[in-house]
Amino acid sequence: xxxxxxxxxxxxxxxxxxxxxxxxxxxxxxxxxxxxxxxxxxxxxxxxxxxxxxxxxxxxxxxxxxxxxxxxxxxxxxxxxxxxxxxxxxxxxxxxxxxxxxxxxxxxxxxxxxxxxxxxxxxxxxxxxxxxxxxxxxxxxxxxxxxxxxxxxxxxxxxxxxxxxxxxxxxxxxxxxxxxxxxxxxxxxxxxxxxxxxxxxxxxxxxxxxxxxxxxxxxxxxxxxxxxxxxxxxxxxxxxxxxxxxxxxxxxxxxxxxxxxxxxxxxxxxxxxxxxxxxxxxxxxxxxxxxxxxxxxxxxxxxxxxxxxxxxxxxxxxxxxxxxxxxxxxxxxxxxxxxxxxxxxxxxxxxxxxxxxxxxxxxxxxxxxx
Numbered sequence: 605x606x607x608x609x610x611x612x613x614x615x616x617x618x619x620x621x622x623x624x625x626x627x628x629x630x631x632x633x634x635x636x637x638x639x640x641x642x643x644x645x646x647x648x649x650x651x652x653x654x655x656x657x658x659x660x661x662x663x664x665x666x667x668x669x670x671x672x673x674x675x676x677x678x679x680x681x682x683x684x685x686x687x688x689x690x691x692x693x694x695x696x697x698x699x700x701x702x703x704x705x706x707x708x709x710x711x712x713x714x715x716x717x718x719x720x721x722x723x724x725x726x727x728x729x730x731x732x733x734x735x736x737x738x739x740x741x742x743x744x745x746x747x748x749x750x751x752x753x754x755x756x757x758x759x760x761x762x763x764x765x766x767x768x769x770x771x772x773x774x775x776x777x778x779x780x781x782x783x784x785x786x787x788x789x790x791x792x793x794x795x796x797x798x799x800x801x802x803x804x805x806x807x808x809x810x811x812x813x814x815x816x817x818x819x820x821x822x823x824x825x826x827x828x829x830x831x832x833x834x835x836x837x838x839x840x841x842x843x844x845x846x847x848x849x850x851x852x853x854x855x856x857x858x859x860x861x862x863x864x865x866x867x868x869x870x871x872x873x874x875x876x877x878x879x880x881x882x883x884x885x886x887x888x889x890x891x892x893x894x895x896x897x898x899x900x901x902x903x904x905x906x907x908x909x910x911x912x913x914x915x916x917x918x919x920x921x922x923x924x925x926x927x928x929x930x931x932x933x934x935x936x937x938x939x940x941x942x943x944x945x946x947x948x949x950x951x952x953x954x955x956x957x958x959x960x961x962x963x964x965x966x967x968x969x970x971x972x973x974x
Contacts, residue, residue, distance in 0.1 A: 605629070605880035605966075606910070608641045608871055610897040611649030612886040612917055613736070614700055615950050618642030618649045619656050624951045625882060625915060628958025633966055641869045643883070645897040646789030646842075646861025647735025648694040651682050654731075657869040660685045666721040669714035670749075672697045672738035673706055674762065679718040689727035689782070691718050693843050694736035697745075702738045705811030708765030708819065710739035712846055716749025720779065729784030732850065733861060734843035735791055738810055740764040740803050740820045742796070742827045743849020751777035752853065764803075764844065765816075767823035773830045781854040788850055789861030791896050794841030796848040797825055802841035810844070828852070862900035871901070875908050880965050882958075884915035888923060888933065902926060911965045915957045917946055932964050 607625050611618040619642040626638050644653035655661045666679030682690040696714040715732075722730065739745065741764035744752070748760045755772040795801050803812065803820035812820060824845050828835045833852025840848035842858070850856040866872060875881060883901040885892065893899035898914065905912050906926030914923045914933035923931040936953040939960070940946035946953050 605636060605882070606639045606641060606871070606874050606878045607882045608643050608869075608901055609882070609884040609915065610643055610645065611652070612950060613648055615886065615917070615947065617652045618644060619652060620951070621884065621954060624954035625884075625958035625961070628955035629962045631955070632959045632962035636966070639874055639878070641871050641874065643865050643869065643871070643897055643901065644733070644861065645735060645791035645865065645900070646733040647791065648692075648698060650692045650733035650735075650789065650861065650865070651680065651690060651695060653865055654684070654690055654868060655682055657865070658684050664721070664725065666718050669696050669717040670711065671701050671714055672699075672710045672712070673702050673704070674711070675703070677701055677714060679714060679721065681718050681722045683725070683727070687726065687728040688731065689722035689725070689729070690731045690733070691715065691722060692733040693846060694733070697738060698736045699738040699810060706763070707740060707807055707810045707812035707816050709763035710741070710810065711745035711762040712737065712739050712741055712743055712844070713745035713749050713762060715846070716746030719746065720749055723779060723782065727782050730782050730786045731789060732786065732856070733789045734847055735861070737843040737846060740807050740810060740812070740824070740844035742767065742802075742824050742844070743846035744827060746846060747778070747849050747853050750779045753777060764820045764823050767827040768819070770826060770830055775853075778853065781856070786850060786854050786856035787864075788839065788842070788847055788856050788858040789864050790839045790842040790847055790858055791861050792842050793838040795838065796828060796835035796840040796845050797821060802845040805841065806844060860900065862897040866901070866904055872904060875905060875910055878908070878910040881905050881910040881912045882915060882961055883912070886917040887920065888914055888916040888918070889920035893924070902931070913961050913965050915954065915961065917950070918943070932961070934960050
């Protein structure tokens with residue numbers, strides 16, 4: 605059987621989630637063959653999941669970089685064999701790093717500082733995990749750390765709101781992307797601008813009022829008019845428009861983070877031999893099937909014989925399989941009795957959930973590779 609969850613945001617990394625579920629399953633069925641394959645979609649936990657999937661990967665500590673609210677945070681990037689660098693926006697510029705929400709002033713500057721450190725080590729290719737951002741600055745903060753300047757070489761003021769005041773852009777000092785290219789990992793298909801864009805859809809999650817959403821959308825429009833590129837590309841609105849910034853300035857490509865991690869971890873091949881697949885996330889709701897990791901994993905299971913189950917902190921809607929069938933699921937809040945109890949001891953309740961899954965999903969014979 606295969607255990608392939610996302611991280612439980614703000615609680616446990618994907619590997620910790622998977623291992624706790626596995627411990628609960630083993631307590632009920634100690635003879636079964638369990639494959640633990642933690643997943644991610646480009647957001648929080650992407651570095652951890654890639655590190656777990658790729659033998660020989662090496663973490664590099666950058667030291668202090670600029671966090672999303674201007675305070676310093678630790679910067680980290682991952683080097684994969686073949687001189688591939690991986691950075692995760694959520695690690696240095698994520699929403700949980702904010703002391704107070706600041707939709708107009710939050711920045712991606714730290715992401716650019718981490719990327720600059722990776723480039724200095726001579727990487728040939730760069731992978732950027734997008735998701736979980738605190739800012740709506742179009743990636744301008746990150747690009748400014750990489751050398752993009754305003755008119756006459758002026759540095760940008762921080763935050764998406766300040767983009768409305770730009771008179772022009774100077775690319776003269778902008779560092780070149782690595783020779784092997786830049787890949788952006790995302791779980792959204794939003795464009796940069798408009799009612800389905802970065803500010804309108806994701807700004808309220810970062811504290812933006814309706815008036816501030818309008819300010820940010822106009823500011824991003826101004827930035828796009830100066831930087832060029834195509835702001836309508838699906839995924840350009842990822843991470844407060846950071847997807848757009850790197851598409852336009854560095855010619856990056858964008859792809860599903862969930863699909864990328866699934867391939868990297870060997871999940872498709874492993875599923876072909878599995879009897880049971882367990883996946884999960886902090887909250888399963890209607891958005892889980894619209895590009896997010898759990899929905900992608902469920903679709904990946906289509907055509908395979910594995911029984912599929914969902915373990916989540918909360919289950920807000922009935923999980924549905926690729927053929928329209930209801931899937932088995934369990935919520936930690938139901939097992940624990942409350943959100944507070946589940947959050948206080950997530951490992952305990954994940955073990956309980958693993959045991960419940962073994963009882964509900966396992967046939968009488970031993971589980972493993974067929």
